Amino acid sequence: MARFEGALAAACAKAGLIPAAHAQAIQRACAEARFDPAELALAAREAGTLAIPFLEALRRQVPGDAASSVHFGATSQDVIDSAASLCLKAGAERLEALIGELGDAAASLAKRHADTPTIARTLLQPALPVPFGWKAAVWLSFMARSRVSFGRAAREACVLQLGGPAGTLSGYGGKGAEVATAVATELGLPNPGLTWHSARDGFARLGAETAILAGAAAKIARDVSLLMQAEVAEAAEPARPGRGGSSSMPHKRNPALCMLALEAGQRAPGLAATLLAGLSPEHERGLGQWQGQWLTLRALFMAASSALSAMGEVLEGLEVNAGAMQANLARLAPPASVPADDAAKAMIERALAMWREKAP
Amino acid sequence: MARFEGALAAACAKAGLIPAAHAQAIQRACAEARFDPAELALAAREAGTLAIPFLEALRRQVPGDAASSVHFGATSQDVIDSAASLCLKAGAERLEALIGELGDAAASLAKRHADTPTIARTLLQPALPVPFGWKAAVWLSFMARSRVSFGRAAREACVLQLGGPAGTLSGYGGKGAEVATAVATELGLPNPGLTWHSARDGFARLGAETAILAGAAAKIARDVSLLMQAEVAEAAEPARPGRGGSSSMPHKRNPALCMLALEAGQRAPGLAATLLAGLSPEHERGLGQWQGQWLTLRALFMAASSALSAMGEVLEGLEVNAGAMQANLARLAPPASVPADDAAKAMIERALAMWREKAP
Amino acid sequence: MARFEGALAAACAKAGLIPAAHAQAIQRACAEARFDPAELALAAREAGTLAIPFLEALRRQVPGDAASSVHFGATSQDVIDSAASLCLKAGAERLEALIGELGDAAASLAKRHADTPTIARTLLQPALPVPFGWKAAVWLSFMARSRVSFGRAAREACVLQLGGPAGTLSGYGGKGAEVATAVATELGLPNPGLTWHSARDGFARLGAETAILAGAAAKIARDVSLLMQAEVAEAAEPARPGRGGSSSMPHKRNPALCMLALEAGQRAPGLAATLLAGLSPEHERGLGQWQGQWLTLRALFMAASSALSAMGEVLEGLEVNAGAMQANLARLAPPASVPADDAAKAMIERALAMWREKAP
Amino acid sequence: MARFEGALAAACAKAGLIPAAHAQAIQRACAEARFDPAELALAAREAGTLAIPFLEALRRQVPGDAASSVHFGATSQDVIDSAASLCLKAGAERLEALIGELGDAAASLAKRHADTPTIARTLLQPALPVPFGWKAAVWLSFMARSRVSFGRAAREACVLQLGGPAGTLSGYGGKGAEVATAVATELGLPNPGLTWHSARDGFARLGAETAILAGAAAKIARDVSLLMQAEVAEAAEPARPGRGGSSSMPHKRNPALCMLALEAGQRAPGLAATLLAGLSPEHERGLGQWQGQWLTLRALFMAASSALSAMGEVLEGLEVNAGAMQANLARLAPPASVPADDAAKAMIERALAMWREKAP
Numbered sequence A, B, C, D: 001m002a003r004f005e006g007a008l009a010a011a012c013a014k015a016g017l018i019p020a021a022h023a024q025a026i027q028r029a030c031a032e033a034r035f036d037p038a039e040l041a042l043a044a045r046e047a048g049t050l051a052i053p054f055l056e057a058l059r060r061q062v063p064g065d066a067a068s069s070v071h072f073g074a075t076s077q078d079v080i081d082s083a084a085s086l087c088l089k090a091g092a093e094r095l096e097a098l099i100g101e102l103g104d105a106a107a108s109l110a111k112r113h114a115d116t117p118t119i120a121r122t123l124l125q126p127a128l129p130v131p132f133g134w135k136a137a138v139w140l141s142f143m144a145r146s147r148v149s150f151g152r153a154a155r156e157a158c159v160l161q162l163g164g165p166a167g168t169l170s171g172y173g174g175k176g177a178e179v180a181t182a183v184a185t186e187l188g189l190p191n192p193g194l195t196w197h198s199a200r201d202g203f204a205r206l207g208a209e210t211a212i213l214a215g216a217a218a219k220i221a222r223d224v225s226l227l228m229q230a231e232v233a234e235a236a237e238p239a240r241p242g243r244g245g246s247s248s249m250p251h252k253r254n255p256a257l258c259m260l261a262l263e264a265g266q267r268a269p270g271l272a273a274t275l276l277a278g279l280s281p282e283h284e285r286g287l288g289q290w291q292g293q294w295l296t297l298r299a300l301f302m303a304a305s306s307a308l309s310a311m312g313e314v315l316e317g318l319e320v321n322a323g324a325m326q327a328n329l330a331r332l333a334p335p336a337s338v339p340a341d342d343a344a345k346a347m348i349e350r351a352l353a354m355w356r357e358k359a360p
Helices: A002-014 A020-032 A037-047 A051-060 A064-069 A076-112 A132-157 A176-187 A201-227 A256-276 A293-316 A322-332 A342-357 B002-014 B020-032 B037-047 B051-060 B064-069 B076-112 B132-157 B176-187 B201-227 B256-276 B293-316 B322-332 B342-357 C002-014 C020-032 C037-047 C051-060 C064-069 C076-112 C132-157 C176-187 C201-227 C256-276 C293-316 C322-332 C342-357 D002-014 D020-032 D037-047 D051-060 D064-069 D076-112 D132-157 D176-187 D201-227 D256-276 D293-316 D322-332 D342-357
Strands: A117-122 A125-131 B117-122 B125-131 C117-122 C125-131 D117-122 D125-131
Touching: A002 A020, A002 A051, A002 A076, A002 A176, A020 A064, A037 A051, A037 D256, A051 A076, A076 A132, A076 A176, A076 A201, A076 A293, A076 A342, A117 A132, A117 A322, A125 A132, A125 A322, A125 A342, A132 A201, A132 A342, A132 B201, A176 B342, A201 A256, A201 A293, A201 B132, A201 B201, A201 B256, A256 A293, A256 B201, A256 B256, A256 C256, A256 D037, A256 D256, A256 D293, A293 D256, A342 B176, B002 B020, B002 B051, B002 B076, B002 B176, B020 B064, B037 B051, B037 C256, B051 B076, B076 B132, B076 B176, B076 B201, B076 B293, B076 B342, B117 B132, B117 B322, B125 B132, B125 B322, B125 B342, B132 B201, B132 B342, B201 B256, B201 B293, B256 B293, B256 C037, B256 C256, B256 C293, B256 D256, B293 C256, C002 C020, C002 C051, C002 C076, C002 C176, C020 C064, C037 C051, C051 C076, C076 C132, C076 C176, C076 C201, C076 C293, C076 C342, C117 C132, C117 C322, C125 C132, C125 C322, C125 C342, C132 C201, C132 C342, C132 D201, C176 D342, C201 C256, C201 C293, C201 D132, C201 D201, C201 D256, C256 C293, C256 D201, C256 D256, C342 D176, D002 D020, D002 D051, D002 D076, D002 D176, D020 D064, D037 D051, D051 D076, D076 D132, D076 D176, D076 D201, D076 D293, D076 D342, D117 D132, D117 D322, D125 D132, D125 D322, D125 D342, D132 D201, D132 D342, D201 D256, D201 D293, D256 D293
Parallel strands: none
Antiparallel strands: A117 A125, B117 B125, C117 C125, D117 D125
C-alpha cells in the first residue's frame, strides 16, 4: 500500500498536479514508514476499510504540508486492489516456479519410465498394461496446460487499479491517463486502461486457475498415495527422518506429503467459488463482495503453494518399485494383454513436447 | 454418441483396422439409429455407464457381422467425453452469440449515453457524477474480457477424447494417431494429441468461465434492478404485456428479466466448484469424479444462457430516464462536484475499443 | 400447486371470505385440472414466475365467477414455496426409507462381523487389527446421527407458506390465522405461524442435511471401493449380470454402485452451498436468491436418493472375504498386534444401540 | 492440546494404566508447558501432523520417565480433534452470546415499531404497507430458529475424540470406556461413546449452521443497507466518528458495519461446502479430507462472529426515520392500500414469542 502511495505521489508531481517537494517527502515516507498491523486491523474494522487508518498512519509520517498531497485523486479501493495485485504478482511468480519444478520432475519420470511396465487402473480396478511413464505423462500434460492458463490469468489479474472515487480518473484534470501510466510503470504492474472496481472477473479467473493448480497437485497425490498402499507398494514418497511417522504406531510410514496436496485440493474449490460468487457488486463500488477477496486469494495461493511444493518434493524423490509393478502386472493383467507399446511411448513423447513448448 | 461411433468406424476402416463394409453399415446405422432415452437411462444406472446400454442398442441396429466392429479399440469414457465435447461445442457457440448481442447492446448504451450525467454510487451511497455511459462501459469491459476467455476455454475443452481402455491408443496397432486425427476431423473437434481421461482441467476451466458469464450478466442485472427501484427510477427493463406482473398486486412492475440473471448468477458458483473439485480422479480413469461432469456443465450452460439472453433483451430495450438521473444528481451529489468529464469519456472510448478489438 | 389453491379456496370459504360455491368449483377444478408443462415453462420465463401462467391456466378451467376467487389473498411465493414443501415432504419420506434400509444393512454387517478380524487402515496405510464389524459400525453411527438430523430438518423446512403480498396475512381481514391453519391441515403441512418468504434458513438447512446424506453414502462407497481393489480384495459389491461391466475389457468387474454414491457425493456440496448463499434476499421478497431453490433442492434430493439406494443394495449383498482379510492381516499387521478385542466389540454394540434408539 | 494430554494422563492413572507419579508430572507439565508456534508449524508440515512435534515438545518438558506415559493409548487425531472441539466449544459460546444480543436488538425493534408504517418491498419494488416492526420480526424469526439449530449442532460436534490408532479404545485393556469418560469429564466435553475419526458429519453440520448465522446477519445487513440508500433514507447505521467515512469523499457516510456482515455472508458458503465435501475420508483415518477442517471452521467462526457483532451494533443503535417511511409510503403505495393492520401485529407477536420460547 505504501509503494502505491509513493508511486502515485511521484506520478502526480510529474504531471504537475502536486508540488515536487511534496512528492519527494511522500516517497521518502512511503519507503521508510512503519505501521502497527494490530492497531491498523482494529481501526480498519471500525472504518470499514484498511485504507483510511493506513492513510492516517502514513500521513502522520509525512512531514509538513506534504501530507495533504497523499493519496491525491485516488480512492480507497485503488490502493487496496493495487496492493493486492502487487502481492499476488509476487505470489504468482513463486507459484510458477513451483509449477516448473513439479513439471520438470514429472517430465523426468515420464522419460525415465517410458519402458517400465505397470498396470493401468480404471474405476479402481486393474485394466491393461501401460508404461509407468504414461502415468507421469498425464500428470505432465495437466501441469503443462495449467502453467499456461495460470500464467495468463495472473498477468491479466495483477494489474493497476487507479480511477478515483467514481473510477473514471476524474480527479486528475485531464491527466489521468498519464498518471495511471506512470504509476503502473513505477509499480511494475500493467495498466489495463480501465478500472475494474466493479468488474471482478480477473480475480475470479485467477482464483479458479489457482484452484486448478491445487487440483493438479492433488491428482498426483491421489495416484501416489494409492500406489503407496502396502497392498500395492509400487511407489512411495521419499523417506526422510521425521517425515510421515505416526504418534502411536512406530512401524507406519504415512504419505505425509501427499496428504498436504490432498488437503489443499480439498479446500481450494470452495474458496474459488467465493470469488466466482463475487461478480455482481452494486454499482461503481459494491458493498461486501469485493472487500474480502484478497483474503480468499491469499488462502488459495497458500493452498496451491503448499500442494505444489509438497508434490515437487515427492516426484523429485519418488521411489519407483519396478519389481512390484511387474509382479502386480503378472498377477492382475488379463492373460492376453501385451506390455506397453509404441502407442504409449508416442503419447509420452507428446506430453514431453507439450511441456517444452509451453514453457514460459 | 452415435456420431462418435460412426466417425470411429470410418476412421478404423480407412486405417485398415476393420472391413470397409462394416464401417459403412455402422455409419448408416449411426445416422439412422433410434434410441429410447428412458430405457437407456435405467440401463445406464444398472451398468454404471451410459456407454454400455447405448452400445448394445446401437449394435442391435447394425446388421450382421458389422456389429462386432462397433466401438473398435475405444473405451466407454471416449464416447461419453467426446459426445459431451460435441454438445458443449454447440452450446458454446450459442453462448458466444448471446455474449455478442449483450455486449453490442452495452456498447450501444455506452456510446449513446457518453454525455448523460448520472451519479456514481459506491457502497450503495451516492458518490460523484459520471456519464451513464460509463456504467455501460464497465459492463462492456467485463463482457469483452469474458468473451475472449470463455471462447478460449471452450476451444480448449471441447476436444476429442480417444485413447482406449488405458488411454494410450494401444488398441490400434500403431495407427492410433492416424485414427484419432480422422475421427477428430470428421467430428469437427480438435485432436489434443493426448487423452485427458484423468486430467480434467479443461472442463473445470470451462465451468469457471461459464460461471463468470453468468456473473457478468448478474452484475448488469444487479445495477439495472437497483436503478429500477421506485425510489431511484433512473432506468427500467423494457415493458411488455405479460412481463413482470404480480399475481397479487396489479400495480406492480417487477424486474423479471433481471431476476433470471440474478438467479443464474446465484446457482453458477456452486456448480463451477463441483468441477473444480473433480480434478483428482484415481489413476487412469477415476471413480465418481468425472461421471457427472456433463450434467453439471449442462446446468451451467443453461444458467449462463438464461442470464445472457435475459440481459441482452434488457439492454437492447433499456428505458433510460435521463430526467430522473438529473434530478437525483441535483439532490444527492455534493455541491462542488462537476458533471461528467473528458476523463470518463476517454474511458468509455477505451471500453468500446476493447470490445471491437477483442471481437472473435 | 393445484393442491395448494384448492385447499386455500376451501379455507377461505370456511372463513366466509369467498362463496362456498366458488370454493367447490375451484376445488373440483384443482383436482381435475390439466396443465401443459412445456407451455407453462415458456410462459413462466416470460412472467418471471411460474405462478402467473399457472393461475391463468387454472382460472381458465374454473367455471364462471368462481375464477375470481382463485388464489384469494395469496401471493406468488405462497404457492411456489408451499408446492415445493409438498414435493420435498414426499421426497424426504422416500429418503428416510432409504436411510432406514441402508442403516439396517450396515447394522446387520456390524453384528455379523463383530468377530471377523481385518486390518484398520489409517492415512491409506495398514494400522492395527479391528473386527470388520467395526467398519460397518462407523458407517452405522454416521447414518444414525444423520437420520435424526435430516428428519428434523425436513420437518422444519417442509411447512406451509401463506402470507399474501407482504407476508402478513393482511388480505384475510383478521381471519388470516384461521385460514392458514385450515390450509395447513388440508395439505398435511405444519403451519409455522410466520411466513418465511425472506428467511430461507429452513431450505438451507435441509440442503445441508441432504448433502450430508450423500456424503454418508459416499463414505461407505469410498471404503467398499478401496476394499474391492484387486490388490486388497477383502469385499465386493454384489455381482449381477449387466452390472459393472466394461465396454472394452470383458474381464473387468467395476464398483458401479459405489460410483453412483461417489458421484452424488461429489455434486452435493456445491448444490448445498448455493442454498447457503441464498440467505440474504432483499426486503420482504428477494430478487433472484430464492426463485431457483426448488430446482437446487430437487437436484440434491435426486443425488442423495441415488447414493443411498445404491449403497443400500451394496451393503445388503456385500461379499465379505474373511480369508483375504485374514491373509492381509497376517502380511501387513505389525507382528505384536493382537486381534480385535472386547473394546471394539463394545463400540460396535454402542453403534447398534444408537441406531435402535434413534429410530424414528 | 496440552489440556487433552493432561486429562488423558490423569484418567489413565486413575484406571491404573500408568503410574500416578507419571500422571502428576504430565499434568504439571501440561499446565505450565510453553510452545514455540512457529517452530511447531514448520515441524508439523514436515511430520504431516501437528501432533508429533507437539508431543515431542511436550515430552521434553516432562521430567524423567514420566515422558514415556504421555499420550498413552491415544492417536494423533484424538488430540487434534479434541483440541478443535475445545476451541470450537468456546467459540460457539461466544457466537451464542452474539446471537442473543442481535436477537434481543431485533426483538426490541419489532416491539417498538409494531405501529410504525412503512412499505413492504418485493422483487425490489414497493408492494403494500406493513409495520416496520414486521421487518424486524422476520429478522428475529430467522435468529430464533438459527439459535436453536446452531446450539444443537455445536453441542453435538464439540465432543471428545478418543479411540487410539484404530478408533476402538483397544489400547486401554478393557478400561477404554472408563478412561474416555474421565477425560471427557475433565475437559468438559460430552463423551459420544463412539469415535468419529472417519464420520465427520458433526463438523459438517456445525459448519453449515455457522454459515447460516453469517447468512442471517447478512440478511439484516442487506435490508439495512438498502434502506440506508440516500434515495430511500428510511433507516441508518448508528453514526460514530471514524465509522464509515470515505478516503476520497468527506461528505459520504457508508454502511460500514453492514459491509462486514455482507462480506462474511459472501465467504461462508464456500467454507461450509469444504466441510460438506469432506465426509468421505478413507477407511479408519483419511488422507487429506479432515486435516484442514479446524482451519476451515476457524475461518467460519471468525466470519460469523464478525457478522453477528457488526449487526448487533447496528440494530442496537439503528436510526429509524419514521417520517421518511411515511413519505415513501404516501408516494409509492397503491392508492387503495390500507396501513399496517392487526394481522401484521399478530405475526410480530408470534416472532417475539418464538424468540422467548426458544431461549436457551
